[in-house]
Amino acid sequence: MNILVTGGAGFIGSNFVRLMLNKYPDYKIVNYDKLTYAGNLENLKDVEENPNYVFEKGDICDAQMVREMLKKHQIQVIVNFAAETHVDRSIHDPAIFTHTNVYGTQTLLDAARQNGIERYIQISTDEVYGSLGETGFFTEKTHLSPNSPYAASKGGADLLVKAYYETYGLNVNITRCSNNYGCYHFPEKLIPLMITNALDNLPLPVYGDGSNVRDWLHVSDHVSAIDSVLHHGKPGEIYNIGGQNERTNLSIVEMIVGKLNKPKSLIKFVKDRVGHDRRYAIDPAKIERELGWAPKYTFEQGLEETIKWYVENESWWRRIKSGAYLEYYVKQYGEA
Ligand code: NAD
Secondary structure, eight states: OEEEEETTTSHHHHHHHHHHHHHOTTOEEEEEEOOOTTOOGGGGGGGTTOTTEEEEEOOTTOHHHHHHHHHHTTOOEEEEOOOOOOHHHHHHOOHHHIIIIIIHHHHHHHHHHHTTOSEEEEEEEGGGGOOOOSSOOBOTTSOOOOOSHHHHHHHHHHHHHHHHHHHHOOOEEEEEEOEEESTTOOTTSHHHHHHHHHHTTOOEEEETTSOOEEEEEEHHHHHHHHHHHHHHOOTTOEEEEOOSOEEEHHHHHHHHHHHTTOOGGGEEEEOOOTTOOOBOOBOOHHHHHHHOOOOOOOHHHHHHHHHHHHHHTHHHHHHHHTTTHHHHHHHHHSOO
């Protein structure tokens, strides 16, 4: 199988590329990535010599280049991870989110239907469902009610994917996963930010009173779920992915502080994010029942491994925090 993985240089995409190359030695994996600030080829340094791996620098909004990629690499499947992903950035500058996440998805969908692509998988998020109260879970039937510009752009993309299934019969799936954590997570997101700040004895900024609840899943469990959808998903279906692991932000920061033996006084409560969703919680019953997927990590074990990874890979995150990681690309591929 020849797969175009868009956004493969990011956090989840790079973990997916690695899984595919290791698990399916006869697949060709083309990583198509624009290398925004969040894309980092160092995430895939260990596989760059693999003969089944190709990196192509490009934008999912560039219709001509996407078409060229599909033809050049005889692509059969597209898995779209490429997106602007940081909620805080979407609050400051929503336009790029609409452009990349909505228009970029449409560009891929058009290229897919015009070039006989056999499967298209859209990697979406539970944030498209909006916020929950104290009880209840998001199922695949929950209405979309996104609150942030990021979530709205992902929801818009999902609606287009569904429309291309209904209108053109494109063989699509949408996956909606809860919050991920694990190795190669860009240190602007909660868990890696707290780990790396704590290692440097820097303040640990927690929004509001820290009581917002997220449902956390290890990235390895997320990419194994996408593998299941890729091979066994039914056409047109949506699959929610989650580990039934709800935690308040504060409890996570306290766990990190505890595991690193740092003082709790590092925790600093800061002004809450505007429109901050209270609670997300995924009901993963459908993917468990229909595709036999189940997460392998407990949160305790996953967080410990993740902390260990950040401790052992200090140069990786220090280079990101200092911006020096961009030099790697220039060194490898010429201009940035
Ligand atoms: P990330 O920000 O780490 O990576 C995004 C990647 O997309 C980067 O490599 C970036 O260079 C690339 N990209 C951005 N714009 C592009 C464009 N126009 N053309 C080509 N490439 C482009 O993101 P992530 O956390 O790995 O998330 C991947 C996907 O999973 C996203 O679609 C996100 O919405 C979804 N998701 C993320 C989470 C999470 O917890 N991180 C949870 C559920 C779903």
